[in-house]
Amino acid sequence: MSENKVLLNSGSMDDLAAEMEKFENKVSSRIDANPDNVDSGLAKLVLTLIELLRKLMEKQAMHRLEGGSLTDAEIERLGETLMKLETKMEELKMIFNLKDEDLNIDLGPLGNLM
Amino acid sequence: MQESVINKSKDVTLLEILDRVLNKGVVIRGDIVISVADIDLVYVGLNILISSVETMNKMQCSSIKSSELRL
Amino acid sequence: MGKIKCVYAIVSSDQPGNDSPVYHDVNVSGLAGANTYAVSFNGISAIVSDFDSEGTKLDKTSALKFAGVIEELALCHCILPMRFGTFFESKEAVLEMLKKHCEKFVHCLGTVKNKYEYCLKVFWDSNLYQSKIESDSVKTDKEASKLVSGTSPQTEYLLCKLKEHKKEEKLLEYVESLIEEIDQKLVHLDPMVKSKKMVSKSLILDAVYLLDKKYKDAFIYEIDSFNKQHEDLNLLLTGPWPPYSFADINAI
Numbered sequence: 001m002s003e004n005k006v007l008l009n010s011g012s013m014d015d016l017a018a019e020m021e022k023f024e025n026k027v028s029s030r031i032d033a034n035p036d037n038v039d040s041g042l043a044k045l046v047l048t049l050i051e052l053l054r055k056l057m058e059k060q061a062m063h064r065l066e067g068g069s070l071t072d073a074e075i076e077r078l079g080e081t082l083m084k085l086e087t088k089m090e091e092l093k094m095i096f097n098l099k100d101e102d103l104n105i106d107l108g109p110l111g112n113l114m
Numbered sequence: 115m116q117e118s119v120i121n122k123s124k125d126v127t128l129l130e131i132l133d134r135v136l137n138k139g140v141v142i143r144g145d146i147v148i149s150v151a152d153i154d155l156v157y158v159g160l161n162i163l164i165s166s167v168e169t170m171n172k173m174q175c176s177s178i179k180s181s182e183l184r185l
Numbered sequence: 186m187g188k189i190k191c192v193y194a195i196v197s198s199d200q201p202g203n204d205s206p207v208y209h210d211v212n213v214s215g216l217a218g219a220n221t222y223a224v225s226f227n228g229i230s231a232i233v234s235d236f237d238s239e240g241t242k243l244d245k246t247s248a249l250k251f252a253g254v255i256e257e258l259a260l261c262h263c264i265l266p267m268r269f270g271t272f273f274e275s276k277e278a279v280l281e282m283l284k285k286h287c288e289k290f291v292h293c294l295g296t297v298k299n300k301y302e303y304c305l306k307v308f309w310d311s312n313l314y315q316s317k318i319e320s321d322s323v324k325t326d327k328e329a330s331k332l333v334s335g336t337s338p339q340t341e342y343l344l345c346k347l348k349e350h351k352k353e354e355k356l357l358e359y360v361e362s363l364i365e366e367i368d369q370k371l372v373h374l375d376p377m378v379k380s381k382k383m384v385s386k387s388l389i390l391d392a393v394y395l396l397d398k399k400y401k402d403a404f405i406y407e408i409d410s411f412n413k414q415h416e417d418l419n420l421l422l423t424g425p426w427p428p429y430s431f432a433d434i435n436a437i
Contacts, residue, residue: 003256005130005426006123007405010412011308011419062350065332065343072335079339082346130304130423131252132245138429139268140195142282 043096048103050092054085188235190279191216192271193254194427195290196262197298198223198230208276213257216250217241224276226283229290232258233279236272243270255427263298265290265432289434296377297432300395301425305408307363307390308419314386318352325351357382360389363415367392370407374400379430393430401425 061078064070070078093099193215198207207225215221215234223230232254241247248269255266273279283290329347333340360382368378371394380392396404405422412420 003127004120004123005127005423006421007303007424008409008412008420008422009123009126058346059350061343062347065347068332075333075335075343076337076339079337079341079343083339083342126421127423128249130426132248134426134429135248135252135255135266135269137268138432139266140271140432140434141268142192142271142286 044098044102047089047092047096047098051089051103054089057085058082189238190233190273190276191236191251192267192273192279192282193221193232193234193251194258194262194267195265195283195294196223196230196232196258197294198225198228211258213254215254216247221254224279224283226280227287229283229287229294231279231283233273233276238272259427263294264427265293265297265434266427266429286434293432293434297395297428299398300428301398301401302428302430303394303396303404303422303424304426304430305367305390305392305394306388306421307392308387308421309389310417310419311387313417314356318356321355322348322352325355353383356389363390363418364392366414367408367411370411371396371404374404374407376404377431395428395431398425 061082064078065075093103207223209223209225211221211223211232213221213232216236217240219234219236221232221234223232225231251269255264258264259266273282326348329344329351333344333347335341364380364382371378374396377395378392380390383389384391394404408420408422412418
């Protein structure tokens, strides 16, 4: 198919280049799946889920902070919990040799995870 | 110069096409599972999970300002 | 014959609606050159071809070929494209699938009839992003500091997160105002819209529109006028596409 579907484009399409490269990597990693990388696929999925939950908790925490109704002690505890979660996440990523971009799956209406 | 724009348009078109067939369209569980579809199924489950979480999040956010919530 | 079936799309059938299944050839060449044919039931058809799972690799080339089949079918059918990678054991299994989801398919086909899908991506110069963020952040940083005060590492961490969060919220507000503007321009074309905000630091909006075929030129005109009003944004509009983004019968 040699059709051109581009109807309108402003800018030099160079800013697309970065997006396209990222996307191309995602495409090839999905489409070239084989038994050898299925395992890392599973790890990716599990960590993505955990990361999603962590980000949701972070978001909730921000909303609570903006609500202004937390005591100083609660704020301390919140900070500590979020810090620990993030540290743990970094550890897990290192163990499975995954980077942020690897966990960045398309969540439909929520956009990308990161 | 013109030619590079045309080539870029083609590249963009190709990527858009791939994005569509791999990430969009009707999603039905076939009884045969092949590697691409295999990974796909897992993501399908995740998509449905995420939509429910988002709705839950929306509902909670609207009450977050007025009431106390345990994290 | 025992070959598995690759499903390309669900189309409105040109067979009369009835309860007994019909199979007939479709004049489009499928994956690995296999002939496509229709499995029809009650007014809808699944377009399939035999697939040799040993012989044919599932790679970029076959994905593009798959898309090509859909484009060709879209020329003369009301169509719901399947996601690449949908396979069934037999014609009978395909038929079961059709029967099971018949109502949803019919409903969805009705939604996309005579319509095209378009994709609008809005990019922001990431340098511009930086400077815009910096100028807004003075105010939001102050707000954040009022809410979180303390000197422990935990509160410092939290303050940092809160500042980031506020910056993101401001950005989101800006993107939402852009969406508002586009919606205003398109309201007379009655589109269905799905959009994702802040996909990345530079891709600030990724939206798909479904509208009547007759509005194609009017739509391009409106997007172009939006483009002219925002010199600092880069737009990419592609289409017309078969309704990939509006085809999913399970979408919540």
